[in-house]
Amino acid sequence: MMPTLVGLEQHDTLPGIPSPAETPRVLGHGEAVAQFRQAWQSDRLHHAWLMQGPRGSGKATLAFAFARELLAAQGGDAAAADLARQVASGSHPNLVHIVRPPADRGGFRTQITVDEVRKLNRFFQTTSGSRQWRVAIVDPVDDMNRNAANALLKMLEEPPARCLFLIVNHLPGRLLPTIRSRCRVIRLEPLCLDVAVDVLESLEIGVTRDELRAAAQRSNGSVRDAIQLLSSGGLETEKRLDSLLGTREPEWHGIQALADELTQKDRETAFELAVSSLFSRLAAESERASAAGDLPRAESLAALWQNEAERFREGLLYNLDRRQLLLTHFAKRFAADRSPEAH
Numbered sequence: 001m002m003p004t005l006v007g008l009e010q011h012d013t014l015p016g017i018p019s020p021a022e023t024p025r026v027l028g029h030g031e032a033v034a035q036f037r038q039a040w041q042s043d044r045l046h047h048a049w050l051m052q053g054p055r056g057s058g059k060a061t062l063a064f065a066f067a068r069e070l071l072a073a074q075g076g077d078a079a080a081a082d083l084a085r086q087v088a089s090g091s092h093p094n095l096v097h098i099v100r101p102p103a104d105r106g107g108f109r110t111q112i113t114v115d116e117v118r119k120l121n122r123f124f125q126t127t128s129g130s131r132q133w134r135v136a137i138v139d140p141v142d143d144m145n146r147n148a149a150n151a152l153l154k155m156l157e158e159p160p161a162r163c164l165f166l167i168v169n170h171l172p173g174r175l176l177p178t179i180r181s182r183c184r185v186i187r188l189e190p191l192c193l194d195v196a197v198d199v200l201e202s203l204e205i206g207v208t209r210d211e212l213r214a215a216a217q218r219s220n221g222s223v224r225d226a227i228q229l230l231s232s233g234g235l236e237t238e239k240r241l242d243s244l245l246g247t248r249e250p251e252w253h254g255i256q257a258l259a260d261e262l263t264q265k266d267r268e269t270a271f272e273l274a275v276s277s278l279f280s281r282l283a284a285e286s287e288r289a290s291a292a293g294d295l296p297r298a299e300s301l302a303a304l305w306q307n308e309a310e311r312f313r314e315g316l317l318y319n320l321d322r323r324q325l326l327l328t329h330f331a332k333r334f335a336a337d338r339s340p341e342a343h
Helices: 029-042 058-071 080-089 115-126 146-157 191-200 210-220 223-231 235-244 251-262 268-291 295-317 322-338
Strands: 048-052 095-098 134-138 163-169 184-187
Touching: 029 184, 029 268, 048 058, 058 080, 058 134, 058 163, 058 210, 080 210, 115 146, 115 223, 191 210, 191 223, 210 223, 210 235, 223 235, 223 268, 235 251, 251 268, 251 322, 268 295, 268 322, 295 322
Parallel strands: 048 163, 048 184, 095 134, 134 163
Antiparallel strands: none
16 A cells, blocks of 8 residues: 655645645656666666646656665665655655745745755755765746756856756747756656546546546546646636637627636636637647648647747736736637638
């Protein structure tokens, strides 16, 4: 029987779902695991590994798996259960997890600050007398502000002895090229459908396998997105978007009803998933037009994607009316379909 592990709450904790630090197995990334083991066993372990891939593809889970394997190899007679418990609770003396810190008034900060990176200096200094490996997981590097990223870069340029950096990165475009150049890169693809369903089933969420499969399909292999779809009514929202976007003319009663529901209090996750779906659909439509040789339509839709992404970014930044953001988006979508460039 597996021991009960209790992980620390993070800014992206999903209620009732084990965190990457608590997850005992890695599924679907056998090649990445093999690369790490080969480097470790051949005594050619690079000091910094950068795990890149879409959100929800298992990068942080893989980082903790690497950390556990390395720490277990030098742990002597320590029981595997004790090691797992220490890693999950953040109490292992040779492991540090750099994430967004708690905010002074509750919740979490929106960035990883330079103060968090400075914890790495203290961590490596206090463990410098040990001949064992020390592991630092940065999760994700995307959340670092510029000062924090520059401080991390300096450490990567002059790494302490017997240290291992495991760096999670969702969007490569947000990463300093100089950080990437000092890392060995592992690129993770989204999980295939069957593996994603197996991962979801292992979490015992309490829904049918057909529902798990539907969520995995909609989330394009992101386990995190699939979980959020299942827990926030996202599958029903997806079906409604299929219907609303499948007509030649906007059905404003249904669009307004959906916008009302998505902008209610405590529906932030549902709103974010719906917006992500709208932009994914728009990008896919542009790609299909390009593949069919309809370049004017493809370019028109790509321009709409860019303009709408900027409009939503500014609207959310300045806390504008989210309902109106959605309604305007639908209006622009249907207007684009009626324009000469879209046909």
